[in-house]
Amino acid sequence: MNEKKVFYITTTLPYVNANPHVGFASEIILADVRFRFARECGYEAVFNTGTDEHGSKIYEKALENKIDPKEYVDKYAKKFNSLKKTLNLSYTNFIRTTDSNHKEAAQEIWKRVEANGFIYKKHYQIRYCVGCELEKTDSELTQGKCPYHPNKELKLINEENYFFKFSKFSELLLEFYENNPTFVYPAKRFNEIKVLAQSGFQDFSISRLKEKMPWGVPVPNDSNQVMYVWFDALTNYISTLGWPDNYENFEKFWGSQQCPNAIQIAGKDNLRQQSAMWQAMLLAADLPMSKQIFINGFISVDGKKMSKSLGNVISSEEMVDRYGVDGTRYLLLTKSNFGEDCDISWDKMDEKYNADLANGLGNLSSRIITLADNVEYDLPNVDIEKSLKADIESFEMKIGLEKIWKMVDKANKLMEEKKPWSLKKKKDIFSEKEYLELMQRFLQDLHIIAILIKVFLPEASEKIINQIKFRKKEVLFKRIV
Numbered sequence: 001m002n003e004k005k006v007f008y009i010t011t012t013l014p015y016v017n018a019n020p021h022v023g024f025a026s027e028i029i030l031a032d033v034r035f036r037f038a039r040e041c042g043y044e045a046v047f048n049t050g051t052d053e054h055g056s057k058i059y060e061k062a063l064e065n066k067i068d069p070k071e072y073v074d075k076y077a078k079k080f081n082s083l084k085k086t087l088n089l090s091y092t093n094f095i096r097t098t099d100s101n102h103k104e105a106a107q108e109i110w111k112r113v114e115a116n117g118f119i120y121k122k123h124y125q126i127r128y129c130v131g132c133e134l135e136k137t138d139s140e141l142t143q144g145k146c147p148y149h150p151n152k153e154l155k156l157i158n159e160e161n162y163f164f165k166f167s168k169f170s171e172l173l174l175e176f177y178e179n180n181p182t183f184v185y186p187a188k189r190f191n192e193i194k195v196l197a198q199s200g201f202q203d204f205s206i207s208r209l210k211e212k213m214p215w216g217v218p219v220p221n222d223s224n225q226v227m228y229v230w231f232d233a234l235t236n237y238i239s240t241l242g243w244p245d246n247y248e249n250f251e252k253f254w255g256s257q258q259c260p261n262a263i264q265i266a267g268k269d270n271l272r273q274q275s276a277m278w279q280a281m282l283l284a285a286d287l288p289m290s291k292q293i294f295i296n297g298f299i300s301v302d303g304k305k306m307s308k309s310l311g312n313v314i315s316s317e318e319m320v321d322r323y324g325v326d327g328t329r330y331l332l333l334t335k336s337n338f339g340e341d342c343d344i345s346w347d348k349m350d351e352k353y354n355a356d357l358a359n360g361l362g363n364l365s366s367r368i369i370t371l372a373d374n375v376e377y378d379l380p381n382v383d384i385e386k387s388l389k390a391d392i393e394s395f396e397m398k399i400g401l402e403k404i405w406k407m408v409d410k411a412n413k414l415m416e417e418k419k420p421w422s423l424k425k426k427k428d429i430f431s432e433k434e435y436l437e438l439m440q441r442f443l444q445d446l447h448i449i450a451i452l453i454k455v456f457l458p459e460a461s462e463k464i465i466n467q468i469k470f471r472k473k474e475v476l477f478k479r480i481v
């Protein structure tokens, strides 16, 4: 039985060949809400994110910019780590795959997988998508191109490299999926990976010739090769916990085979890597597998895929400039149900921001604080865990917020209907009593709303509670005109 009250969540590590965009912001905000909720419920919790910094995509970019790869990745790591402040994130760990403890962990997992007989060397020739950093077989291509990177030419690789015996794990993983029916969420993504496993996984290359691509973790006992991205990068989820040296910490948060703790969130282009490749690596190294993988959908802008060439990339900074931190968090959390693709546009976001935040919660709280004077009320007793558990544990933050916003709407309607400002003017004993009771109710409702939004919109929550406490009005969400 799991009575340990510990919790671990990790995002994928973004590859540092571009600035952080809104897709990653959406993923990490979801993880942030889940983590804050665990902490709110009394769990000792770790929240991991970081940057994936090796591989040819980065090496080529650095060459292109005529700077040292290390200098290049340092710059990007800083940018990604600045999201912590921009988006008010609460992650505890920021791992970089160029950190020395990470590199040692990647070499250690390699050695264990090799000792167990799951690594071999062969000469091969493949087509390779540098965008995905994956080999592409015919069945995975659309009109000869990678469906995720139709603008990138596939690379032909012809060399001798090390391979991971992924094919040996197709059946084991299928069996594991059957025994763990909620391992991947949502179900349609789980079905996709099951179908892939049924058709059989193929071994994948996990190294490159150092003379062609030196920007990687050295392969143990072979100075001519460096590890190739996935084998190195995926290890971060445990190297961040201090594995293998700090075994106690690793066991505590990553768990044991019987009782895994670690939850992962990833985009749908990462389904195979997280729910199959990484799990097979763990199996091959005799390490416990993840507990659950949550697969997020994609965001398009005005019906088009976000891309630099189309010039329609939305960054989290731009959103925060326009909507504030909590406005951005709210819009990204409510854009779709978990796992669904969705389309955003500035117009639609402006509209929703004004309706739900400026006119919705913002207006409600401002009216209540203005009218409440010195009205005393009983502090509400809210069980956050009970109220939000089902929605947050399934990452349906949108549904949780919709429930809270029903309370906002209801209170706003009651305000319109009862017009407490006119009661206040009347000065007769009945109106005074009604006014007092009404304001007590409004203050309580607002206080409950502030408590419930804490894990989603931490700043707004705190501001509202302070405003109630000191009866001092402050604009929460500036209207966009």
Ligand SMILES: [Zn+2]
Pocket: 129, 130, 131, 132, 133, 146, 147, 148, 149
């Ligand atoms: Zn691709």
